[in-house]
Amino acid sequence: MHRRLLEKAHKWQETRNSDLELGKEMLQKLVHSVRELDSNSRKDSEIFLSENTSLINGYRVWLGELIARGCECKGLNSGLRSRLEVQLRNLEHYEELYKSDRHLWSNEREHLHKQFLRLTQETLAILRRVYWLTRLTRSTHFDRPGKTGHDPLLFPATMSRSSGFFSIRVWIVYLILFVIGIPWYWPSGDERIFLGFPLWVVVTIAVSFVISCYTARLFWNHWPSLDEEEGQE
Amino acid sequence: MSPDAGAEPLPFGLGGLIFIGCYLLSLIGIGWLGRRASKETSLQDFYLGGKGVGFLVLWLTLFATQYSGNTIIGFTGKSAKIGFAWITAVQFMIAIVISYQLFAPKLHQLAKRHSFITPTDFLNHRFGSRAINLLATAIMVAALGNFFLAQLTAMGRAVEGLTTFDPDLAFAYGVVFLAAIMLVYELLGGFRAVAWTDVIQGTVLAVGFAVLLVLIFQQFGSPEETTRKLLEHSAEKATPPKGMALRQWINFILLFGCAGALYPQAIQRIYAAKSSRALRRGLAAMSFMPLCATLIAILVGVTVAAHLPESLEGAKTDTALTVMLRQVAEGGCFGTAIVVLILAAILGAIMSTGDSALLSISSMLTKDIYQGFVSPGASQKRLTMVGKLVSIVLVFSLTALTIYLNQLEGEITLVQLLGMKFDMLIQLAPAFMIGIHWKGMRAGPVFLGMAAGLVFALSFFWVPAEGMGVLSMIKSSGFNPGLYGLVLNLVICVGGSALVNRPKKVAG
Numbered sequence: 001m002h003r004r005l006l007e008k009a010h011k012w013q014e015t016r017n018s019d020l021e022l023g024k025e026m027l028q029k030l031v032h033s034v035r036e037l038d039s040n041s042r043k044d045s046e047i048f049l050s051e052n053t054s055l056i057n058g059y060r061v062w063l064g065e066l067i068a069r070g071c072e073c074k075g076l077n078s079g080l081r082s083r084l085e086v087q088l089r090n091l092e093h094y095e096e097l098y099k100s101d102r103h104l105w106s107n108e109r110e111h112l113h114k115q116f117l118r119l120t121q122e123t124l125a126i127l128r129r130v131y132w133l134t135r136l137t138r139s140t141h142f143d144r145p146g147k148t149g150h151d152p153l154l155f156p157a158t159m160s161r162s163s164g165f166f167s168i169r170v171w172i173v174y175l176i177l178f179v180i181g182i183p184w185y186w187p188s189g190d191e192r193i194f195l196g197f198p199l200w201v202v203v204t205i206a207v208s209f210v211i212s213c214y215t216a217r218l219f220w221n222h223w224p225s226l227d228e229e230e231g232q233e
Numbered sequence: 234m235s236p237d238a239g240a241e242p243l244p245f246g247l248g249g250l251i252f253i254g255c256y257l258l259s260l261i262g263i264g265w266l267g268r269r270a271s272k273e274t275s276l277q278d279f280y281l282g283g284k285g286v287g288f289l290v291l292w293l294t295l296f297a298t299q300y301s302g303n304t305i306i307g308f309t310g311k312s313a314k315i316g317f318a319w320i321t322a323v324q325f326m327i328a329i330v331i332s333y334q335l336f337a338p339k340l341h342q343l344a345k346r347h348s349f350i351t352p353t354d355f356l357n358h359r360f361g362s363r364a365i366n367l368l369a370t371a372i373m374v375a376a377l378g379n380f381f382l383a384q385l386t387a388m389g390r391a392v393e394g395l396t397t398f399d400p401d402l403a404f405a406y407g408v409v410f411l412a413a414i415m416l417v418y419e420l421l422g423g424f425r426a427v428a429w430t431d432v433i434q435g436t437v438l439a440v441g442f443a444v445l446l447v448l449i450f451q452q453f454g455s456p457e458e459t460t461r462k463l464l465e466h467s468a469e470k471a472t473p474p475k476g477m478a479l480r481q482w483i484n485f486i487l488l489f490g491c492a493g494a495l496y497p498q499a500i501q502r503i504y505a506a507k508s509s510r511a512l513r514r515g516l517a518a519m520s521f522m523p524l525c526a527t528l529i530a531i532l533v534g535v536t537v538a539a540h541l542p543e544s545l546e547g548a549k550t551d552t553a554l555t556v557m558l559r560q561v562a563e564g565g566c567f568g569t570a571i572v573v574l575i576l577a578a579i580l581g582a583i584m585s586t587g588d589s590a591l592l593s594i595s596s597m598l599t600k601d602i603y604q605g606f607v608s609p610g611a612s613q614k615r616l617t618m619v620g621k622l623v624s625i626v627l628v629f630s631l632t633a634l635t636i637y638l639n640q641l642e643g644e645i646t647l648v649q650l651l652g653m654k655f656d657m658l659i660q661l662a663p664a665f666m667i668g669i670h671w672k673g674m675r676a677g678p679v680f681l682g683m684a685a686g687l688v689f690a691l692s693f694f695w696v697p698a699e700g701m702g703v704l705s706m707i708k709s710s711g712f713n714p715g716l717y718g719l720v721l722n723l724v725i726c727v728g729g730s731a732l733v734n735r736p737k738k739v740a741g
Contacts, residue, residue, distance in 0.1 A: 174331065181324060182482055186473035191464055196456030200473045201317045205528065208323050212520040215331055219517040223338055223509065 181207035249573040267422020275613040279423035285507040291515040293435035302387040302583035312534030316470020321482040326523035328490025344504035362676035376654035384587035385635040434581030441578025463539040480711030492659040498589040656715025660686040678729025686722030
């Protein structure tokens with residue numbers, strides 16, 4: 001009903017002549033819907049402990065749909081799925097706590113809302129880490145792919161595990177390694193020999209080996225998993 | 234630094250020639266197998282091998298393509314000349330792999346999704362600007378043209394060293410014969426033939442490096458002996474680099490590290506990886522190749538500089554490897570066999586790099602220029618045919634140019650200009666490495682930055698190295714003009730994009 005009212009409101013706004021009849025009709029419907037809500041909906045105090053509020057029910061439906069889509073796209077592994085389910089159980093647990101006296105006071109409702117918001121944010125943070133969210137949001141968050149440079153794959157909302165590649169920490173480590181690996185700090189004419197080679201050469205090669213290992217590790221462990229094939233292989 | 238297998242003939246009998254001949258014929262056989270494996274007549278199939286290649290083929294083709302004749306011949310020569318200071322080559326080869334982190338993962342995904350064939354396909358997808366497409370293609374074709382020319386010259390030099398004919402004649406026959414073999418297997422199997430021959434060439438190259446490592450210790454004693462000898466007569470080759478040498482060390486890491494990753498044939502291998510897992514593993518393995526290949530080439534050069542300094546006096550520096558091989562060949566049949574194997578590795582290194590460059594230039598001229606500007610509606614069959622024709626014309630014209638240049642005393646200006654390939658290629662870095670991540674990067678500033686950086690870098694060709702002017706000081710600073718051009722490029726494309734993107738004030 002809320003969505004239908006919004007649609008009507010948008011339609012009314014788009015009408016250049018500001019059709020007053022449409023405004024009146026909308027107001028009447030709004031009043032009617034509020035009356036319906038007042039007369040038909042139950043008070044929180046009347047809801048049994050075993051029942052969830054509409055807030056929890058809505059969250060459950062929303063989450064269930066996302067999990068189903070995630071599993072379908074093979075982007076949601078069992079670990080992430082169980083983390084999402086834990087979020088939902090936590091929310092239900094909080095609600096039960098607040099409704100222990102069979103009544104949901106306004107301050108309790110506010111706390112529950114805050115909890116709901118926090119859990120929703122956490123859920124979104126988990127979901128953003130997997131590719132399928134990009135696929136879900138492609139049609140709404142991005143313009144047509146191609147010339148505008150707004151390709152969802154080109155600029156996805158996030159890239160999982162990409163932080164390993166682009167975090168400032170990675171480049172600081174590289175900077176430090178190269179600063180040690182480039183022989184700028186050795187005294188000129190240094191003739192010390194170690195393992196048969198000049199000492200500065202041994203240090204340079206050893207650091208180069210460390211750089212190679214670090215680079216290989218980044219490729220191996222921190223490759224952004226945007227890959228659709230990954231699951232298939 | 235041009236590859237040069239050595240000016241003096243290095244005969245090794247009929248057996249050796251038969252081995253080399255069989256090896257070269259096997260390449261044509263692989264080309265034929267590649268043709269049989271071909272599934273359709275399309276640019277995607279011809280230039281990227283259809284669905285792409287797995288880890289092992291990808292790794293070996295990356296290795297064989299990146300490690301050219303220059304690595305095995307040029308690097309030994311350079312280290313014979315400047316000593317251990319050329320260890321910078323190990324670091325800049327690692328820096329190339331590091332640079333891939335900046336764009337390879339995302340580029341691979343995009344290439345798979347949108348069926349990219351050439352590097353310009355990405356730029357077109359990202360910026361949709363014909364001006365950028367044209368300029369970037371021109372830069373890449375010019376850089377690769379020079380690269381291909383260098384490989385053809387290296388082929389001629391290698392044959393010059395293999396036979397006892399008149400050097401000029403041997404050079405000409407060598408270039409024509411090897412270029413013809415390369416063209417045949419490439420026309421037969423396209424990317425598949427190139428990648429599969431790279432597997433053989435990469436393997437022979439790896440074996441060649443391993444043999445070289447054993448040789449230097451067996452033939453010339455322990456590393457300590459080498460270091461002490463070097464300290465005795467050429468201490469500057471064993472002590473830490475200072476001043477200009479140190480600045481050049483940093484310059485090479487920045488310049489090659491950035492531009493080397495943007496070689497079109499390397500980018501096309503990112504596209505050609507069958508899966509991101511294959512690419513991930515291939516690049517992880519490539520991280521160690523500088524220590525397995527480049528370092529060995531440097532050790533060979535330093536060993537020759539320490540033990541055979543008199544052989545290098547007055548000779549071209551690139552002859553260091555030949556000097557060592559002659560020494561080895563004197564050790565009887567076993568020594569000769571080893572020399573033949575290493576020469577096969579050298580030929581493999583040169584040809585694998587040359588064929589990749591040829592295929593890449595042909596793909597860009599066909600897809601980006603012919604299809605992009607001349608005949609956008611051409612069918613796949615026609616495009617593939619045009620691609621093959623382009624390859625034939627390229628090989629004929631560049632082979633003729635190589636032979637002509639060999640007869641000239643000095644190189645012509647245009648070829649010298651093309652020698653600044655890294656200075657040119659590095660101007661593509663912002664468009665690829667930043668453009669792929671930053672949504673706000675705009676086509677106009679990118680084009681202006683690329684053009685300004687290119688003009689700035691190339692204009693240094695005419696600036697005298699010695700003088701009191703600012704430009705002369707920049708040229709003799711130890712850093713390539715391309716790096717200064719890149720700074721200008723970055724300022725224009727990043728600053729310009731930020732200006733274009735700034736929020737506009739709404740009137741009222």
